[in-house]
Amino acid sequence: MPELPEVEAYRRRIEQGACHRTIAAVERGDDTSHVDLPGPKDRARLDGHQFTKARRHGKLLFAGSASGPWVALHMGMAGSVRVYDADDGTPDYARLIVTFEGDRRMAFRDPRKFGWVKVIDDPDAEIASHELGPDVLEVDAETFADRLGSGHGAVKSALTDQARLAGMGNLWADETLYQVGIHPAAKVCDLSADDIRALYRTARRILSAVCDADADYAALPVAWLIHHREAGAACTRCDGTITSRKIGGRTSFFCPEHQPKPS
Ligand SMILES: [Zn+2]
Structure with missing residues (x-):
């Protein structure tokens, strides 16, 4: 999509x-x-x-x-x-x-x-x-944190909720969480301020890089999840194995080793 x-x-x-x-x-x-x-x-x-x-x-x-x-x-x-x-x-x-x-x-x-x-x-x-939130590439760190909120919902669902922040969907939310090392089902309210800052910086870096590449995925770094997005693939960041799970109705791909399940 x-x-x-x-x-x-x-x-x-x-x-x-x-x-x-x-x-x-x-x-x-x-x-x-x-x-x-x-x-x-x-x-x-x-x-x-x-x-x-x-x-x-x-x-x-x-x-x-x-x-x-x-x-x-x-x-x-x-x-x-x-x-x-x-x-x-x-x-x-x-x-x-x-x-x-x-x-x-x-x-x-x-x-x-x-x-x-x-x-x-x-x-x-x-x-x-359409009651869209601000464009995710147009917000500062503070607005990003405000829009993400502090609810009990999964961070993956919050990142892809267009009413909070417009622009991110399944693919790039998974990539962001993978690169930051946060489980897609982690509750937003359990994230630290550092976690949210890391999500902000990483989401911007990823989205900007894909824009700069004109969305030509072949031009993106080989270590990115997008090139290994299938259950059973080797994680590029640790010894883990990529797995998939439905979260908020969408299939999420992540590494359970470096994106550990929230307690
Ligand atoms: Zn891993």
């Missing part, structure tokens, strides 16, 4: 390849049943406008301009954004296609159909309507 760094990579694609080009048409792609997409009137609102800015908040992506409407995109389970030229052909699973004057195109791809696209006027209002 695309999280903050993956969505940031799509944002950059839009900024670098799809901004400052006049929109000629916005059309539905293939097999759009059960995909939440803007209707003909909303799509027509974009005609003649340009995207001058691409924004991201947590996992939400926006493209628009000061004077025109915006598109808001959510990637769902497996959505992505492709910017391409007409000669390259329409990518698979393109559910919405923006045609710019000339050859440039932008597609919202969504093989699993859990994502959505809307035409909106105000990204801030859209963010507020």
Whole structure:
């Protein structure tokens, strides 16, 4: 599921390849049943406008301009954004296609159909309507600790709760906990101030590094959990073995040796 760094990579694609080009048409792609997409009137609102800015908040992506409407995109389970030229052909699973004057195109791809696209006027209002917390890369250490709170819930659930901090999902929360050495089921109220500071620093370092790599996982350090994310794999930090367990409804991968079970 695309999280903050993956969505940031799509944002950059839009900024670098799809901004400052006049929109000629916005059309539905293939097999759009059960995909939440803007209707003909909303799509027509974009005609003649340009995207001058691409924004991201947590996992939400926006493209628009000061004077025109915006598109808001959510990637769902497996959505992505492709910017391409007409000669390259329409990518698979393109559910919405923006045609710019000339050859440039932008597609919202969504093989699993859990994502959505809307035409909106105000990204801030859209963010507020989803009751999202602040973007996890935009907060200072104090705000991070405040938003995480001191509840009895599992730290993994708190880190992935978009209402507390927007942006982190299953993959990068597991990576953060693995690198800090905290069990995903540890209760937030049992964490020390040092633990929370370490989570803050590590989450930022990881998310920034994945953004810098344009979410190309092959470019990430080999010792990271992402390359060993299967039950039975050897831990890269100790003699332990990676295991998996459902926590808060999501499968968590961790090393029970250096991420010991909370007492
Ligand atoms: Zn370990």
